[in-house]
Amino acid sequence: MRRALAAPAVALALTLAGCASETTATSQLPTCSDGDDGAATNGVVLMAQSVPTATWVPCLKTALPLGWDFHHLDARDDGSRFWLNSDRDGQQAIEVRLEASCDTEGSTEIPTDREGLKRFERVTLTTPRFEGERYYVFEGGCITFVFRLVGDSRGEPLALATQSIGAISRAELLGQVRDESGGRLSLDPGGEG
DSSP, rough: HHHHHHHHHHHHHHHHHHOOHHHHESOOOOOOOOGGGOOOOOOHHHHHHHEEEEEEEEEEEEOOOOTEEEEEEETTTTTTEEEEEETTTEEEEEEEEEEEEOOOOEEEEEEETTTTEEEEEEEEESSSSSEEEEEEETTTTTEEEEEESSSSOSSHHHHHHTTEEEEEEEHHHHHOOOOOHHTSSOOSSTTTO
């Protein structure tokens, strides 16, 4: 049943992205693929189309931890972002951006927790809030986590929420869109296929 519904969702995402000149906002979760259960959601397709050079696209890979929920996704022709709300750390406590590049000046490179992506971190405020950025830099793009945490604990909510956020390769997403549409649709119209 889910497979039957996934193709129309992907088609709708491809249609919306092709028509939107400025912004497409959606409350559709940008979830990663569930393997045999179907393609990644239209939110992930919109994000991929917003940065055609990106070889990786952020997505929710697991259910969000207790107390966290998805706010919405905003896709533009020069990048996209989505937000996570926390019952302890406030609305839009974490923002996840996909852009063609990012400014990591003043950040520190640290060992990465994601193969193929370089990781940088910059903390800009530790009290009374915990604020900063985490960057994952890769060929053709950058995924940025902007965190503004107001709760009492600092690193734990960031770790819990970011464990739920993964990245899907553009190559895998291309294959999913092609498979779900029976070869009728392409992730990058005018590009491949």
